[in-house]
Amino acid sequence: MTTFIPLIIAVIIGVGSSAQIALIGGMARVRSAPEATFTSMMATLAGIGLVLAIRAFRGDPLQYHSPLDQGISFAIIAAVAGVLLVLSMRGLHPGYAVTGLFATLFLLGTAMLVPTLGVTLFFGATTAGSLVGALIFDQMGAFGATPSSLSPLRLLGVLAVFGGVLLVRLAR
Numbered sequence: 001m002t003t004f005i006p007l008i009i010a011v012i013i014g015v016g017s018s019a020q021i022a023l024i025g026g027m028a029r030v031r032s033a034p035e036a037t038f039t040s041m042m043a044t045l046a047g048i049g050l051v052l053a054i055r056a057f058r059g060d061p062l063q064y065h066s067p068l069d070q071g072i073s074f075a076i077i078a079a080v081a082g083v084l085l086v087l088s089m090r091g092l093h094p095g096y097a098v099t100g101l102f103a104t105l106f107l108l109g110t111a112m113l114v115p116t117l118g119v120t121l122f123f124g125a126t127t128a129g130s131l132v133g134a135l136i137f138d139q140m141g142a143f144g145a146t147p148s149s150l151s152p153l154r155l156l157g158v159l160a161v162f163g164g165v166l167l168v169r170l171a172r
Contacts, residue, residue, distance in 0.1 A: 003169065006116050007125050013109040014129020018137060020102035021130075026143025027096050035088070042085035043100025048107065049078030121172070124165040131158045 020040065027036035056062050056071025067073045089097055106126070114122050135158060141147030148154075 018133030047104035
């Protein structure tokens with residue numbers, strides 16, 4: 001089985017991870033770091049709760065013990081986390097609500113791609129993607145961050161990480 005598409009997906013997940021980091025940093029400029037983290041975690045919990053509820057309601061059996069083997073349990077978890085997310089978002093730009101969804105994608109991607117890619121290759125690819133995203137967000141000064149110019153040395157650092165991913169892939 002080829003690893004090209006899973007590798008590209010892992011890089012994209014890494015870019016999403018840098019978006020989450022930038023968004024949490026932006027929220028922490030308005031709220032405290034623990035509050036920004038809580039808000040992100042509520043979006044993550046709502047997202048994964050919703051995924052599990054949908055799976056259960058579609059007939060995919062959940063491998064948990066009762067009561068977590070029922071879709072309604074995860075629907076309730078998603079709903080409570082969603083309410084807490086809405087309450088914690090008061091006074092913040094609504095766009096910050098997606099912060100934790102990037103973590104949901106990262107966690108689901110980890111569970112789905114690590115069996116194919118292995119831990120090292122998945123970690124390298126997501127790290128490379130995170131660096132690409134971070135360079136873009138830094139360049140833009142996203143979410144209130146101080147802009148950092150793209151320099152040849154910074155670009156070389158990112159290319160070195162991609163080179164490391166290639167070496168890890170070739171060594172398989």
